[in-house]
Amino acid sequence: MVCARTGSTRLPNKMIMEINGRTTIEHLIDRLKQSRYCDEIVFCTTQLEEDDVLANIAEHAQVSCYRGSNEDKLDRWYKAALQFDIDYFVNVDGDDLFCEPELIDLAFSQHNNTNHDFVKCDESKLVAGIFTFGIKTDILGTIWKAKTTTDTEGSWLSFHKLEFLRAELLQNIPEIYYRPEIRATLDYEEDFLFFKTVIDYFDKVQLTHYSLRDIILFLDKNLSVISINSFRHNDFLENQKKSKRLTWNEKLV
Numbered sequence: 267m268v269c270a271r272t273g274s275t276r277l278p279n280k281m282i283m284e285i286n287g288r289t290t291i292e293h294l295i296d297r298l299k300q301s302r303y304c305d306e307i308v309f310c311t312t313q314l315e316e317d318d319v320l321a322n323i324a325e326h327a328q329v330s331c332y333r334g335s336n337e338d339k340l341d342r343w344y345k346a347a348l349q350f351d352i353d354y355f356v357n358v359d360g361d362d363l364f365c366e367p368e369l370i371d372l373a374f375s376q377h378n379n380t381n382h383d384f385v386k387c388d389e390s391k392l393v394a395g396i397f398t399f400g401i402k403t404d405i406l407g408t409i410w411k412a413k414t415t416t417d418t419e420g421s422w423l424s425f426h427k428l429e430f431l432r433a434e435l436l437q438n439i440p441e442i443y444y445r446p447e448i449r450a451t452l453d454y455e456e457d458f459l460f461f462k463t464v465i466d467y468f469d470k471v472q473l474t475h476y477s478l479r480d481i482i483l484f485l486d487k488n489l490s491v492i493s494i495n496s497f498r499h500n501d502f503l504e505n506q507k508k509s510k511r512l513t514w515n516e517k518l519v
Contacts, residue, residue, distance in 0.1 A: 269310040270360025301367040303374040312336040340418035347403040361452035362395040366478040373400040383432040395451030412514040456495035
C-alpha cells in the first residue's frame, strides 16, 4: 500500500516533481511492481482536489486507488484495506522512492511463517527509506477503533506501545543494506538532487529495473553522491520527534 499526498510543507508537490520526464511517484510505483509476493498495489491518497493528479497517475499506472481523509493517515490505511479486501499489507510511504521490493517480499514471507500482527525494522541501522512496516488489517482495525486523535501522520511509530500486538523485527535482511549513512527518502531539495543523480545514472546505462544492491554499488563508487543529502538526516529525525504520537482509548485496546 502506497500512501501519498501533494500537501507536503518541506518540499511542496514532491510527489509530482519530475525526474527524466516521469513523476517521483511513478518511479516509486514502477519499483513496487518488482515485488514477487505483492498481490495488489493500492495507492492511498486524499479526497482533496489537489490530489486528483495523484489519483490520475495511479489510474494510468493501472494500480488500485483509495481516496480518504487528508489528516487521518491511519483511517486511510484501514479503509483502503477494507475496500480492497486486504488481510495483511506492507506500507510504503510515497517519498521512499528506493523502497526495496526484496524487503517487502521478506515481510510477506515472514508473515506467512509466523503470522505476526506487525513487523518493522531497526531504521537506525539501515539505508533510510527502504522499509516501513507490515501489519494485519484486523489489528489495524482494533487500533483504528481505539484511537482518540485524527492527526495520525506518524501513528505507526507508536504501535510498539500496544502490548496486545504481536510485533516482530524484519529478519534475514541482507548485510549490504546496513548503511545508515545513506538517505533515500524525499523531504528536502537535496534529497531530490540525490534521487535525480542516481536515476540519471541508471537511465544513462539503460538499466530499467535496478535493485537497492545496484544502487549501493553505484554509491560506493561515487561517494560524493551520498554526501548530497546525508547531512539532512538529522533534520529529518528532529522533525520526526515533533510529530504527534498516536493516542488511544485504553478500554478499547
